[in-house]
Amino acid sequence: MTVKVKVRAFGRLTANLGNEMVVELKPDAEIGDLLSVLKEKTLSVQKEALIRFDRTEPELTILLNGQNIQTMGGLKTPLKDGDLILLLPAVHGG
Numbered sequence: 001m002t003v004k005v006k007v008r009a010f011g012r013l014t015a016n017l018g019n020e021m022v023v024e025l026k027p028d029a030e031i032g033d034l035l036s037v038l039k040e041k042t043l044s045v046q047k048e049a050l051i052r053f054d055r056t057e058p059e060l061t062i063l064l065n066g067q068n069i070q071t072m073g074g075l076k077t078p079l080k081d082g083d084l085i086l087l088l089p090a091v092h093g094g
Contacts, residue, residue, distance in 0.1 A: 001027055002024045002025060002026065002027065003024070003025045003026070003027055003029050003079055003080060003081045003083075004022055004023070004024050004025075004081055004082070005022070005023055005025065005029075005034065005079050005081075005082070005083040005084070005085055006020065006021070006022055006023075006082075006083070006084050006085070007020065007021050007022075007023055007034070007038070007085045007086075007087065008020045008084070008085070008086050008087070009021075009087045010086070010087065010088050010089065011088070011089040011091065012089055013087050013089055016041055017038065017041055017087070023037055023038070025037065025079060028078070029078070029079045030073075030075065030076050030077060030078055030079060031062060031064065031069055031073075031074070031075050031076070031077045031079065031085070032075035032076065033079075034079065034085065035075070038087075059089060059090045060087060060088065060089050060090070061086075061087075061088040061089075061090075062085060062086070062087060062088075063085070063086040063088065064077060064079075064083060064084075064085055065083055065084055066084075
């Protein structure tokens, strides 16, 4: 059995991930596993945002069912079937 989660991407991530997608993962999947799958679908600029999530000031905010994963288990936050993940990259400008 697998876990299917819905991912909604925003900002520059939509160019390669689209606005919304369903991702199928192993039953014991965590947010980090999801990011590994998504990295394969992105180009270098977007990949950097995903890779650098683990920094003190991440360039990507990840919400799981409306809650920031930083207040949960971070990249070790477990996923379950039907979860909704929002990927919100930081906006830079001047």
